[in-house]
Structure formats: structure tokens, C-alpha cells
Amino acid sequence: MPLPTIEWDKGKVKMIDQTRLPDELVYIYCSEVKSVWEAIKNLRVRGAPALGIAAALGTVVGIQDSQAVDYDNFYKELEEVTGYLATARPTAVNLFWALDRMKAVAEANREQALSRIKELLLKEALNVIEENRKECRDIGRNGAELIKDGDTVLTHCNAGGLATADYGTALALIFTAQEEGKRIKVYADETRPLLQGARLTTWELLQAGIDTTLICDNMAAQVMKEGRVNMVLVGADRIAANGDTANKIGTYGLAVLAEAHNIPFYVAAPTSTFDLSLDNGSQIPIEEREAEEITCSFGKRIAPEGVKVYCPAFDVTPARLITAIVTEKGIARPPYGDSLKK
Amino acid sequence: MPLPTIEWDKGKVKMIDQTRLPDELVYIYCSEVKSVWEAIKNLRVRGAPALGIAAALGTVVGIQDSQAVDYDNFYKELEEVTGYLATARPTAVNLFWALDRMKAVAEANREQALSRIKELLLKEALNVIEENRKECRDIGRNGAELIKDGDTVLTHCNAGGLATADYGTALALIFTAQEEGKRIKVYADETRPLLQGARLTTWELLQAGIDTTLICDNMAAQVMKEGRVNMVLVGADRIAANGDTANKIGTYGLAVLAEAHNIPFYVAAPTSTFDLSLDNGSQIPIEEREAEEITCSFGKRIAPEGVKVYCPAFDVTPARLITAIVTEKGIARPPYGDSLKK
Numbered sequence: 001m002p003l004p005t006i007e008w009d010k011g012k013v014k015m016i017d018q019t020r021l022p023d024e025l026v027y028i029y030c031s032e033v034k035s036v037w038e039a040i041k042n043l044r045v046r047g048a049p050a051l052g053i054a055a056a057l058g059t060v061v062g063i064q065d066s067q068a069v070d071y072d073n074f075y076k077e078l079e080e081v082t083g084y085l086a087t088a089r090p091t092a093v094n095l096f097w098a099l100d101r102m103k104a105v106a107e108a109n110r111e112q113a114l115s116r117i118k119e120l121l122l123k124e125a126l127n128v129i130e131e132n133r134k135e136c137r138d139i140g141r142n143g144a145e146l147i148k149d150g151d152t153v154l155t156h157c158n159a160g161g162l163a164t165a166d167y168g169t170a171l172a173l174i175f176t177a178q179e180e181g182k183r184i185k186v187y188a189d190e191t192r193p194l195l196q197g198a199r200l201t202t203w204e205l206l207q208a209g210i211d212t213t214l215i216c217d218n219m220a221a222q223v224m225k226e227g228r229v230n231m232v233l234v235g236a237d238r239i240a241a242n243g244d245t246a247n248k249i250g251t252y253g254l255a256v257l258a259e260a261h262n263i264p265f266y267v268a269a270p271t272s273t274f275d276l277s278l279d280n281g282s283q284i285p286i287e288e289r290e291a292e293e294i295t296c297s298f299g300k301r302i303a304p305e306g307v308k309v310y311c312p313a314f315d316v317t318p319a320r321l322i323t324a325i326v327t328e329k330g331i332a333r334p335p336y337g338d339s340l341k342k
Numbered sequence: 343m344p345l346p347t348i349e350w351d352k353g354k355v356k357m358i359d360q361t362r363l364p365d366e367l368v369y370i371y372c373s374e375v376k377s378v379w380e381a382i383k384n385l386r387v388r389g390a391p392a393l394g395i396a397a398a399l400g401t402v403v404g405i406q407d408s409q410a411v412d413y414d415n416f417y418k419e420l421e422e423v424t425g426y427l428a429t430a431r432p433t434a435v436n437l438f439w440a441l442d443r444m445k446a447v448a449e450a451n452r453e454q455a456l457s458r459i460k461e462l463l464l465k466e467a468l469n470v471i472e473e474n475r476k477e478c479r480d481i482g483r484n485g486a487e488l489i490k491d492g493d494t495v496l497t498h499c500n501a502g503g504l505a506t507a508d509y510g511t512a513l514a515l516i517f518t519a520q521e522e523g524k525r526i527k528v529y530a531d532e533t534r535p536l537l538q539g540a541r542l543t544t545w546e547l548l549q550a551g552i553d554t555t556l557i558c559d560n561m562a563a564q565v566m567k568e569g570r571v572n573m574v575l576v577g578a579d580r581i582a583a584n585g586d587t588a589n590k591i592g593t594y595g596l597a598v599l600a601e602a603h604n605i606p607f608y609v610a611a612p613t614s615t616f617d618l619s620l621d622n623g624s625q626i627p628i629e630e631r632e633a634e635e636i637t638c639s640f641g642k643r644i645a646p647e648g649v650k651v652y653c654p655a656f657d658v659t660p661a662r663l664i665t666a667i668v669t670e671k672g673i674a675r676p677p678y679g680d681s682l683k684k
Contacts, residue, residue: 218559221592249560304548310570
């Protein structure tokens with residue numbers, strides 16, 4: 001069982017500061033919604049399922065000291081908290097999904113005492129964690145059949161325990177396959193600009209004793225051409241009704257390359273990552289991040305002043321490039337419109 | 343006219359230390375073959391044509407103080423020098439091509455006094471520079487027709503003035519098109535692990551007043567998908583007889599992505615980059631570099647200890663993905679076997 005990435009700790013949100021990994025394992029404790037917002041914005045906590053948990057726990061932190069004496073004022077404050085948290089990052093739908101769950105709990109219990117509603121909100125946030133824990137295990141179990149003994153998997157960014165409450169999404173398949181006695185190797189893209197692959201994925205995989213090779217993102221095509229990997233496996237930040245999948249920038253390119261090399265391309269995500277209100281991926285908002293994430297990398301300026309920068313944090317992989325999507329409920333295959341509804 | 347990347351300066355090889363760019367413009371002076379070898383090995387000078395020049399000038403530095411009194415001993419020393427320089431980097435053929443030229447000059451003049459042979463060797467090295475200068479201009483002139491007013495070019499690594507004695511290869515087309523009054527924009531891949539795109543290409547393009555946008559390598563697919571670029575243009579380190587082209591790692595992936603997006607993919611290189619002794623690209627030796635180039639970028643460790651690393655410095659783009667190859671002699675189009683011979 002991996003270290004808890006994010007949890008509730010006596011009135012505070014306790015989380016691993018992932019920006020400090022792999023140098024040091026440091027926990028931060030957020031007792032204000034503002035510090036949860038900052039942690040999300042600055043990727044101290046990241047990964048779609050973990051963002052859902054951060055949003056749920058952040059809502060509790062933001063509302064627990066409410067001095068409201070009636071439901072309407074309480075709910076107004078709750079909406080301010082959830083509205084604020086919703087501004088932290090735009091792409092991962094799990095964040096909005098969790099905020100909606102929290103508001104729905106308050107609405108469904110509007111006749112209860114406010115102290116009771118606060119208890120129920122905390123209970124709901126803990127449910128989000130517990131459900132995600134189970135989802136990770138189920139995703140791993142459902143998807144492990146896709147990985148054969150001796151396979152080598154290419155992954156991008158971090159879809160591991162650090163992105164969830166437990167075992168990860170994409171990495172859950174690998175961890176489970178390993179537990180089943182299969183010998184698995186992994187190539188991990190470093191994942192510029194923030195290097196979640198180099199810093200987080202390799203760290204998790206090495207802790208689990210998995211044979212892990214780090215490459216730069218631009219080496220993936222060559223690794224495929226040389227036959228070093230026989231599948232690509234990634235997580236997701238938002239999946240539209242037709243199966244189009246937003247994930248960390250670079251994922252779309254990998255999917256095109258996988259198709260060109262006849263390598264299957266798998267997505268693993270809990271159903272909370274689906275946004276069935278969107279017909280297709282063109283409607284998914286894509287976060288653009290600050291130029292400095294690219295130009296001031298490694299604590300050092302790496303590009304001349306004055307250069308323009310384009311820094312999309314995500315891209316959308318069209319459903320036609322996705323061999324299968326693994327969820328806690330099973331494996332969906334094309335055409336996704338029907339199998340996702342099911 | 344760009345700053346001279348590498349030149350002869352009173353018995354020494356003077357070159358820009360490209361590892362210090364864009365922070366500072368520092369020149370190094372090599373008066374021993376060992377320091378030229380070190381500069382090549384550690385990429386203080388890089389780019390296939392510039393490596394040819396470094397090899398030629400390095401040979402002069404290595405042999406100029408020879409105390410040999412007869413041709414046979416002189417030639418033996420010359421072969422030691424060229425053999426040593428040949429070990430610095432394996433992929434760019436221009437390095438070997440220049441060393442062969444230097445040896446051929448000695449052989450053709452074996453009846454001359456050794457002092458005269460030394461003069462002729464220096465003259466040959468200066469010829470390599472002068473020829474490359476002219477080649478860059480001719481490549482630019484020949485290829486500029488491929489770039490239309492308003493085009494946006496995606497480039498990878500650095501195939502500019504810093505890779506040559508003058509105007510560059512791929513960038514020569516852009517500089518020439520700009521001089522012809524065309525409005526050109528460029529997207530530059532940062533080019534991990536050593537960031538030649540972020541550090542060198544953007545620096546050169548900004549100096550020339552060209553609208554330049556830096557991206558991470560893994561953003562290229564998205565940039566193509568969004569229609570932000572309408573061609574890919576790169577240099578080359580070695581081109582086999584059938585047109586298969588070795589260039590900086592990441593080039594092959596770009597070529598696959600360009601094909602998937604119906605974007606032309608152009609290579610620009612002097613004919614000294616062709617190795618007609620090789621039938622195809624599978625015979626091109628690919629340099630693998632140290633793990634630390636990825637894991638310890640800019641002095642900071644970005645990945646956990648114990649992780650394996652795969653770090654190929656180049657890849658080979660098959661001829662079928664290359665729309666055209668621009669040389670100083672003209673534009674070659676598929677099938678390359680015939681047009682390259684011509």
C-alpha cells in the first residue's frame with residue numbers, strides 16, 4: 001500500500017508536497033481553503049483523482065469554521081468556497097465532480113442542523129477518498145489482464161499512487177500485474193515541463209521494485225521503433241462522452257506514435273473522470289500555464305529573455321487512437337459512445 | 343552575418359562555448375588537440391557542419407607542433423591526431439569527412455617539405471570553413487522557395503549559425519526567406535536533454551528579429567493539431583544513400599507526427615553530411631550519451647537514484663517521411679537514391 005498522498009488529519013488537509021519529490025518527502029498541512037487552492041494551483045497535489053479529493057477536503061476546510069446561523073447563509077458560504085476551489089485548475093473534471101458532490105450533500109440535508117451538515121460534508125469527503133481507494137484496486141484488477149508476463153509498458157506523466165488515494169490508475173494495472181507474478185518493465189517519459197514522470201513515476205515504480213527506465217519525451221518514438229515497449233498506458237484528466245481523452249501534454253503525440261508503430265494505447269481512469277455532458281474532446285477546456293514553467297526549469301533560466309512561449313498543460317487524444325479505456329467498472333472498447341454509457 | 347561559431351585565431355581554435363549560451367557569450371581557445379576533443383565531446387561545439395570544421399582545425403592544432411623530420415613519421419602522427427578526434431562523437435559524418443580531407447591533403451603532398459604540408463593542412467581547414475560558409479548561403483537560397491510569406495516553421499535542436507560557419511542549414515532557409523521579405527514565424531522545440539532549441543535556436547532567431555515561440559518537445563503534436571505550423575524543418579547529422587537521415591533525437595517522432603498531420607517535413611544539410619557508403623539508415627551508428635544528461639539537468643538531480651536511463655543522442659528518420667532534402671546543390675526529392683547521386 002503506497003503512502004497516503006492526501007488525507008484528513010485533525011481538521012487539516014495533509015498532503016505530500018509533490019513539488020519536492022524525489023528530493024525529499026515533505027508533508028504540508030492546509031488549515032485554510034486558500035492554502036488548498038495554492039497547493040492545487042502549484043501542483044503540490046496533482047493527478048485527476050487526487051484533485052477530486054483535494055477539492056472535497058478543501059471544501060471541508062473552507063466551511064468548517066463557518067459562523068453562519070441559517071442554511072441559506074451557510075450554503076452561500078459553501079458556494080463561495082467551492083467556487084473558489086473551482087478556479088484553481090480548469091481541465092481535470094474530477095475537481096468539479098467532487099465540488100458538485102459536496103454541494104449536493106448540503107442540499108440534500110438542508111433540514112439538518114448546520115453542525116450536522118458539516119459532519120456530513122466531512123463524511124462525504126472521506127467517502128470520496130475511500131471510493132477512490134477501491135476504484136484504484138478495481139481499475140488495477142480489471143486492467144491487469146491487458147498486461148502479459150514479460151511486457152514493457154511506456155507511460156507518461158504520473159498516473160500512480162501520487163495521483164490518487166491509493167494505487168494509481170495507469171500504474172494500478174502495473175502494480176496489480178506485478179502482484180499477479182508477471183514480470184513487467186516500464187519506460188517512463190520524463191514529462192516536460194514539470195517532470196512528473198522523472199520525479200514521481202520513477203520514484204513510485206522503484207519503490208515497488210519495478211524495472212524502470214527514464215527517457216526524455218522526445219525519445220518515445222525511437223523507443224517504439226526499436227521495439228522496446230509493447231503498449232502505452234496513461235491516465236486521464238477528463239474523458240468526453242465519445243471517448244476523447246484529455247491528459248497531460250504529450251499524450252496525444254504518444255497516441256499518434258503508438259498507432260504508427262502498431263502498439264496498443266490504453267487509458268486508465270475512474271468513472272469520475274468522465275464528463276458525459278461533453279459530446280467530444282473539442283469542448284474540454286485546456287489549461288495554459290506560465291511561460292516560466294518552461295523557460296525557468298531546473299531552477300535556472302534555460303531560454304533567452306524575450307522569447308514567446310506556448311505552454312498547454314494538456315492535450316486531447318481522439319477516441320479513435322485509444323485501444324481501450326479501463327475503469328473501475330470494466331474495460332470499455334470502441335465505439336466508446338455506447339460502452340461508456342454502459 | 344552571424345558571429346563566427348568557430349574559427350582559426352593565431353595558432354589556436356577559437357570557438358563559442360555553446361554550453362554557456364544563452365547566459366553568456368564566452369569564447370574558448372584550444373591550443374591542444376585534447377581541448378578540441380573535449381569541446382566536441384561535451385558539445386561546446388556541436389552541429390554536423392561545425393563538427394567538420396572543429397575536426398579540421400583540431401587536426402591542424404594537433405599536428406602543427408610535430409617534431410617529425412620525415413613524411414612517414416609525420417603521417418603517423420597525423421593519423422594519431424585524426425584517429426583521436428574521430429573518437430569524440432560517432433554520429434555526425436562531417437567529422438570523419440573533414441578528417442579524411444585532412445589526411446588526403448597530406449597524402450597528395452607527400453613530396454613537399456613538412457613545413458609546406460603543415461601550411462597546406464591549415465589552408466585545407468580554412469577551405470572547409472569557407473566552403474561551409476558558401477554552402478550555408480546556397481542552402482538558404484535553394485530552400486527559401488519552400489517557405490511562403492506567412493508560413494510558420496517548426497524546428498528541432500539547432501541547425502543554425504551555431505551549427506555551422508555561417509548561416510546554418512535549416513535556419514538558413516528561414517534567414518534567407520526573411521531577407522526576401524517574407525514574414526516567417528518559428529516554433530522551436532526545446533530539445534531535451536541538452537536544450538539546444540531553447541538555448542541556441544531561440545537565441546539566434548531572436549537576434550535576427552524573427553517571431554519565435556518556444557515549446558517543449560512533447561507539445562509539437564498539439565502545435566501541429568492546432569494548425570499552428572505548416573512545415574517542419576530540421577538539419578541532419580548523417581544521411582545514407584537512400585535518404586534515411588540521422589538527426590537529433592526527437593526528429594524521427596516529429597517526422598511521424600508531420601505525416602499524420604499532412605505537414606511537409608524538410609531536411610537541410612550540406613552534401614558533406616551524406617554518407618553514400620551506407621545503403622540505409624540502419625547502418626548509421628547512434629551515439630548513446632550519459633544518464634546524467636537526463637537525470638542531472640543543469641546541476642540539479644531531477645530523478646531518483648537507481649533509475650535506469652536510455653539516452654540516445656540521435657534517431658534515424660526513414661526517407662519515406664522526408665518531403666525533400668535541401669543541399670547547397672539543390673533540392674532532392676524522393677526517390678532519394680537517384681536524386682542524391684545526381
